[in-house]
């Protein structure tokens with residue numbers, strides 16, 4: 001008789017061990033069968049009186065194991081169930097590949113700007129930044145463009161409401177006067193930043209854009225130093241065989257002044273169009289810092305000379321990425337911005 005009861009109890013234990021309810025109804029059924037008020041283990045307890053005395057203890061232990069195994073199983077089924085529920089009812093697959101987070105990309109202006117900064121910091125320039133809301137003196141007067149100077153017409157200025165004194169800087173050249181009035185030579189800076197002009201917005205011009213200014217002031221700085229620095233820059237940005245040329249020009253703050261072109265070629269229709277059939281593309285304005293500017297900023301123009309340059313960033317970005325409308329650079333349309341990679 002004893003052995004029969006042992007076999008029966010062991011059979012139930014096997015059953016419990018092998019059961020794997022997944023759905024909530026199946027788990028409930030498991031609970032009712034093995035742990036409910038009319039569970040199938042209870043009658044086995046009642047049978048204990050029929051077990052031989054010398055095996056009663058063993059039998060009791062077996063039934064206890066049955067009960068605790070059923071309890072443990074139930075707990076584990078329930079916890080899988082609740083974590084599954086928190087996964088939206090789906091089974092958690094730990095071997096599934098992770099989901100990647102959407103990573104932003106840099107704005108094309110930032111990409112080009114960073115490239116330019118890197119090129120100049122390699123040869124000892126440091127980055128200087130200053131305010132976008134500027135006073136008339138730092139933007140114009142110090143830069144040898146006093147009131148009534150015809151060159152003020154070159155840049156249509158946004159003044160602050162009710163002010164003839166405060167304005168949105170029209171060029172990053174204002175950082176030149178900020179730096180020269182607060183630092184002593186040698187000065188070697190580049191100043192990237194946003195500038196503003198009251199221009200009609202079109203595919204080619206905007207009322208806000210970015211420039212990088214460069215300034216080098218020290219003893220014995222020559223035009224040849226400028227030319228070599230700008231050649232190094234052009235070759236770093238456009239490729240080692242890039243050709244440049246300097247054309248005489250006019251800016252109030254430099255004397256002599258020049259504009260620098262890079263040779264773009266005439267290989268396709270687009271190159272023909274953007275270079276107006278010459279193959280040359282204007283990249284920046286530059287020149288030797290006018291002694292009057294040095295003096296305005298408290299630098300001895302007998303002792304020191306310098307060169308300066310300034311260029312627009314949108315232009316470079318548009319050339320690099322073949323963007324045909326400047327407005328795209330300010331609209332923050334993700335479908336446009338997602339096309340640019342940091343590596344670019």
Ligand code: DAH
Pocket residue numbers: 170171172173213214251253254284285286287308309310311
């Ligand atoms: N500030 C000029 C502009 O916005 C660009 C420029 C020309 C800057 C010559 C310079 C320079 O530093 O030397 O058009």
